[in-house]
Amino acid sequence: MIRYDLICEAGHDFDGWFRDAAAFDKALAAGAVSCTACGSEKVVKALMAPAVATARKRQQAQDKLAALKVAAPDPRQVALSEMLRQVRAHVEATADYVGDRFAEEARKMHYGETEAHGIYGEASPAEAHALAEEGIEVHPLPRLPEEGN
Structure with a gap:
């Protein structure tokens, strides 16, 4: 699954999940992708940075998970x-x-x-x-x- 950041002609940001790039293109052409705020079907993919899992990001995620496990109860x-x-x-x-x-x-x-x-x-x-x-x-x-x- 691919998550795309999307933007409509009115400037509303939202996201959408698609099986692959071809599925997004097909859904867009069929008018099946619309803005969640205004309903506009004039939607484009917003500029996105790839999600690259660096060693630092993996360590930060592990640290957050460890903190959750040892957090004291209320x-x-x-x-x-x-x-x-x-x-x-x-x-x-x-x-x-x-x-x-x-x-x-x-x-x-x-x-x-x-x-x-x-x-x-x-x-x-x-x-x-x-x-x-x-x-x-x-x-x-x-x-x-x-x-x-």
């Missing part, structure tokens, strides 16, 4: 992740895990069939919505960053 993100871990740990330490019986157990407590106490488990979105419509307060446990990996 301290606010680290603090938020730690708070989410603490909330999750507290719930798991102080509440009973009821698995997929969560909605059933929450209803029993809400309607006084069992003693109210902390529970956690799984509920489908439909079950959670139904609980909310019945006035039963439920909250999702926060997902930890490592659970998405």
